[in-house]
Amino acid sequence: MHLAENIDKKKSKWTIGVDLGGTKISVGLINETGKIEQYLKIPTQAEQGQKETINRIKQSIYQIIELNNLKIGGIAGIGIGAPGPVDYQRGIVHCAPNLPGWTEVPLADIMRKEFPIPIKVENDANAAAWGEKIFGVARGIDELVCLTLGTGIGGGLILCGEIYHGKNFVAGEIGHMVVNKIGPRCNCGKNGCLEAYSSAAGIRDRISKRIASLKSQPDNQKFLNIYNLENIGLAQIFELARQGNMIVKDIVEEAIEYLGIAIISLVNILNPEMVILLGGIANEGEKLLNPIKEIVFQGAMSSHLPDLKIVLGKLGVFAGVIGAAALLWEHQKYYTLNKKGGPHGQSCFKECD
Amino acid sequence: MHLAENIDKKKSKWTIGVDLGGTKISVGLINETGKIEQYLKIPTQAEQGQKETINRIKQSIYQIIELNNLKIGGIAGIGIGAPGPVDYQRGIVHCAPNLPGWTEVPLADIMRKEFPIPIKVENDANAAAWGEKIFGVARGIDELVCLTLGTGIGGGLILCGEIYHGKNFVAGEIGHMVVNKIGPRCNCGKNGCLEAYSSAAGIRDRISKRIASLKSQPDNQKFLNIYNLENIGLAQIFELARQGNMIVKDIVEEAIEYLGIAIISLVNILNPEMVILLGGIANEGEKLLNPIKEIVFQGAMSSHLPDLKIVLGKLGVFAGVIGAAALLWEHQKYYTLNKKGGPHGQSCFKECD
Numbered sequence: 001m002h003l004a005e006n007i008d009k010k011k012s013k014w015t016i017g018v019d020l021g022g023t024k025i026s027v028g029l030i031n032e033t034g035k036i037e038q039y040l041k042i043p044t045q046a047e048q049g050q051k052e053t054i055n056r057i058k059q060s061i062y063q064i065i066e067l068n069n070l071k072i073g074g075i076a077g078i079g080i081g082a083p084g085p086v087d088y089q090r091g092i093v094h095c096a097p098n099l100p101g102w103t104e105v106p107l108a109d110i111m112r113k114e115f116p117i118p119i120k121v122e123n124d125a126n127a128a129a130w131g132e133k134i135f136g137v138a139r140g141i142d143e144l145v146c147l148t149l150g151t152g153i154g155g156g157l158i159l160c161g162e163i164y165h166g167k168n169f170v171a172g173e174i175g176h177m178v179v180n181k182i183g184p185r186c187n188c189g190k191n192g193c194l195e196a197y198s199s200a201a202g203i204r205d206r207i208s209k210r211i212a213s214l215k216s217q218p219d220n221q222k223f224l225n226i227y228n229l230e231n232i233g234l235a236q237i238f239e240l241a242r243q244g245n246m247i248v249k250d251i252v253e254e255a256i257e258y259l260g261i262a263i264i265s266l267v268n269i270l271n272p273e274m275v276i277l278l279g280g281i282a283n284e285g286e287k288l289l290n291p292i293k294e295i296v297f298q299g300a301m302s303s304h305l306p307d308l309k310i311v312l313g314k315l316g317v318f319a320g321v322i323g324a325a326a327l328l329w330e331h332q333k334y335y336t337l338n339k340k341g342g343p344h345g346q347s348c349f350k351e352c353d
Numbered sequence: 354m355h356l357a358e359n360i361d362k363k364k365s366k367w368t369i370g371v372d373l374g375g376t377k378i379s380v381g382l383i384n385e386t387g388k389i390e391q392y393l394k395i396p397t398q399a400e401q402g403q404k405e406t407i408n409r410i411k412q413s414i415y416q417i418i419e420l421n422n423l424k425i426g427g428i429a430g431i432g433i434g435a436p437g438p439v440d441y442q443r444g445i446v447h448c449a450p451n452l453p454g455w456t457e458v459p460l461a462d463i464m465r466k467e468f469p470i471p472i473k474v475e476n477d478a479n480a481a482a483w484g485e486k487i488f489g490v491a492r493g494i495d496e497l498v499c500l501t502l503g504t505g506i507g508g509g510l511i512l513c514g515e516i517y518h519g520k521n522f523v524a525g526e527i528g529h530m531v532v533n534k535i536g537p538r539c540n541c542g543k544n545g546c547l548e549a550y551s552s553a554a555g556i557r558d559r560i561s562k563r564i565a566s567l568k569s570q571p572d573n574q575k576f577l578n579i580y581n582l583e584n585i586g587l588a589q590i591f592e593l594a595r596q597g598n599m600i601v602k603d604i605v606e607e608a609i610e611y612l613g614i615a616i617i618s619l620v621n622i623l624n625p626e627m628v629i630l631l632g633g634i635a636n637e638g639e640k641l642l643n644p645i646k647e648i649v650f651q652g653a654m655s656s657h658l659p660d661l662k663i664v665l666g667k668l669g670v671f672a673g674v675i676g677a678a679a680l681l682w683e684h685q686k687y688y689t690l691n692k693k694g695g696p697h698g699q700s701c702f703k704e705c706d
Contacts, residue, residue: 085656143520155622159512166624167496170656177618178652180533181610190617190652257534257587264543265530265618269508271519299543303438303523 014070015328018080019124019320022046022098025053027060028321029068034135036318038064050101058114077118079317079327080107081127081320085169091121094169118251120327124320125172126163129156131323136314144274145266146313147174149259149281151196152187159270175199177265179258184209184244197258200234201279206251214247227271238284256288260295267300267308277315285312361696364532365391368681369417371433372477372673373411375399375451380413381420381674387488389671391417411467431469432680433460434553434673435478438522444474447522473680478525479516481666482509484676485629485705488593489667495648497627498619499666500527504542506548512623528552530618532611537562550611553587553633559604562589608634609641613648620653620661631666636667 014037019026021044029038040060044053057080062266065072084096091108108119123131129146132138138146142161148154153175157164164171175195176188184206196202207229229237229247241252263275275296282288293310300308315322367390372379374397382391393413399407411432418425437449444461462473475483482499485491491499495514501507506528510517517524528548529541535544537559549555560582582590582600594605616628628649635641646663653661668675 117665157622159517160515162513164512164623166657167626167660168624168656170654171622171624173621173624173654173657176621176654178614179531181614188482188654261531261534266527266622268526269524269619269622270517271521271524271526273520301523301526301529301541302520304526307520 013076014068014074015076015325016061016064016078017127017321017323018061018078019323019324020044020053020057020080020082020096020099021124021320022083022096025057025060026321027057027064028318028325029070030322030325034131034315034322034326035301036322038068039318039321040064044099046099050099050105052100054107058097058111061115071113072117072223077120077328078111078115079122079127079324080111080119081122081124081324081327082107083124086120086121086123086126087169088120088126088163088165091119091192093121096290111133118328120324122163122327123156123169123172124323125154126156126165126325127323128315128319129158129276129323130163130276131315131319131326132278132313133158134326134329135322137276137311137321138274141274143272143278144271145174145263145270145272145277146276147259147263148319149199149277149279151199151201151280153199153279155272170327174262174266177262179262194258194262198262198281201261203234203237203255204250205231207248210247210251234280235283238287242287256289256291257295260292260299263292263296263310264299267296273302273307275308275310276313278312278315278319282312366429367427368424368429368678369431370674370676370678371412371414371431372480372677373397373406373410373433373449373452374437374477374673375436375449375589378410378413379674380410380417381671381676381678382417383678387484387668387675387679389675390419392671392674393417397452399452401567403452403458406423406452406461407463413466414468419655425468425470428468430472430473430681431464431468432473432475432480432677433464434477434677434680435460435477436477439474439476439479440522441473441479441516441518442474444472446474461627471681475516475677475680476509476522476525477676478507479509480666480676480680481631481672482511483516483628484668484672484679485631485666486511487679487682488675489672490629490664491627494627496623497629497630498527498616498623498625499629500550500612500616501672502630502632504552504554505634506552506632510623527615527619530615532615547611547615551608551615551634556587556590556604556608560601563600563604587633588636591640595640609644609668610648613645613652616645616649616663617652620649620657624657626660626662628661628663629666630664631668631672635665 012033015030015031017028022107023044025042025044027040028036031037046053083098085094091107093102093107096102108121110121123150128148138144144158148157155172155174176193178192179194180192184196185191186193186196236247238252241248241251289312313319366385368383369685370381370383376397378395378397380393381389384390395413399406430502435446438447446455446458446460449455461474464472478501491497498512508525508527510525529546531545531549533545538544539546539549547608590601591605594601642665666672
């Protein structure tokens with residue numbers, strides 16, 4: 001009886017979150033407050049194929065269970081965030097740009113055969129947004145836009161307290177809003193996407209092109225000391241920009257400005273209560289947040305501003321695993337409370353009243 | 354018995370739609386297929402105040418009922434589309450830019466005192482979008498963006514089969530997406546909004562400014578014949594542009610191009626199944642639709658295109674009244690069917706499954 005009680009208690013307490021990336025797999029044991037009890041990070045080894053990657057996920061889960069003296073029955077469920085479009089209802093990864101051979105993979109079913117507990121699979125940016133809602137900065141917020149500012153720019157939309165997927169499960173591609181029709185070429189092949197200006201890759205690419213252009217000019221000796229710009233970290237690039245470095249200054253300023261402009265459009269279209277910045281660039285903290293706030297609160301419609309909050313994510317680099325684990329909370333805790341009318345109040349979709 | 358049966362039948366058949374505008378009030382008697390049986394249009398006379406405008410609405414409704422030998426009990430309900438943000442749950446018009454004195458008007462309650470039948474109040478662009486869903490081009494479509502291209506540019510979002518309102522009931526301000534940060538001044542006071550390029554007012558304003566600039570130049574005699582451009586209709590402006598008129602050509606081309614670019618961003622953010630163009634500019638028909646389609650299908654992400662349809666609205670100038678009347682169908686027909694699993698299939702919000 002005592003043991004059974006322990007297991008029941010654990011069942012409602014522990015979830016496992018998996019963040020499947022192109023180069024790394026992160027796995028975390030998460031408690032009911034969203035705290036990470038154990039964290040593993042292993043290479044994805046995507047080149048060895050889908051089956052091998054899935055085996056590595058399974059092994060990591062077993063490892064984390066054993067390390068914590070748990071049994072699989074003592075875990076409430078496993079949530080997985082995967083790159084690319086995911087059919088969250090059927091747990092199928094439609095495709096994953098950085099994972100060769102991943103097409104129409106029924107990941108939830110595959111995992112369920114190994115682990116007979118609830119399994120949820122979601123797009124990774126959506127999972128991160130959900131994590132911020134359940135365990136992070138957006139508790140109690142039902143209308144939010146989450147931007148993941150990394151190598152690329154992704155996004156997750158939470159509308160009416162739910163992850164919004166769109167028709168083909170690919171809503172939230174905020175990085176591919178067109179902010180300047182004659183802007184630089186984006187990785188997607190089009191011109192002037194937000195990602196081409198404001199992602200880490202976009203900023204670096206623009207700096208590289210500027211350096212190449214300077215190198216090709218005669219009398220460029222005075223610029224020799226800036227060639228290293230291509231090899232330094234993003235934080236240093238932002239710091240150099242603030243110091244007035246003439247190679248990077250306007251590129252970084254434009255990155256921030258276009259990010260602000262894209263958020264103005266998002267606010268005017270969706271009228272969210274919160275905009276969350278996540279990812280590597282968000283590590284800039286207040287230095288990024290303050291100019292963004294200034295741009296948005298000056299540029300968005302005043303009718304859209306009374307409740308608007310623009311904030312940094314709270315889960316930081318763990319948004320992926322915590323968000324994946326948070327997917328398990330959708331029916332078990334959040335929705336139950338929501339259906340009863342609290343803590344998030346009345347749903348804004350009438351049929352759910 | 355026979356009479357009672359008649360009334361019951363009528364009750365499920367007839368609704369009244371009211372489109373409340375800054376200068377005109379349109380009232381229509383609409384049957385269960387969305388067809389207009391009777392249509393009245395009267396001046397709003399907004400300058401006489403809120404009470405008088407509401408009296409005019411009431412009188413028009415009585416008039417339409419009498420003209421059709423109906424009684425108020427034979428009407429299933431009254432739907433009202435109002436400009437500006439509307440709290441649709443409580444039927445309150447928060448404010449209406451073109452209706453002086455309209456602040457926090459409990460329009461549904463006021464109307465309910467006069468007419469003891471169901472009353473729905475919605476933002477007019479949302480109502481138009483809903484009309485297209487229930488009675489127009491978007492039957493069976495649950496993810497759509499509707500653009501109203503008139504003097505200004507408005508929008509209605511239908512997401513997961515529901516009108517999406519946002520936190521402050523002001524979602525869908527598509528006209529104030531920023532498409533060019535150094536673009537022309539918009540009526541909202543900011544620069545480079547879509548509305549400044551692609552609305553009727555925006556196009557006219559840009560033409561006027563160009564003419565003023567030409568007039569100020571010496572040797573401008575060759576342009577004298579174009580001064581009339583300020584007084585001709587929008588259809589003529591578009592026709593002149595197609596003929597290569599050097600004053601209007603690039604202004605109209607940019608209006609179309611920026612509209613296409615804004616739709617690319619909307620598609621990438623929201624992944625809708627349908628984008629609907631409504632309003633005066635949409636009267637251009639295929640001549641507007643085809644270049645827009647070309648821009649969007651080349652510029653949006655391929656993952657977002659498999660189900661995408663870009664179409665003209667079907668309800669035309671009657672989208673306002675038909676859409677307002679369609680609001681009554683949300684619980685009575687559409688949702689009942691939806692909850693049973695048809696005709697629109699499973700809701701995409703899990704809690705509603």
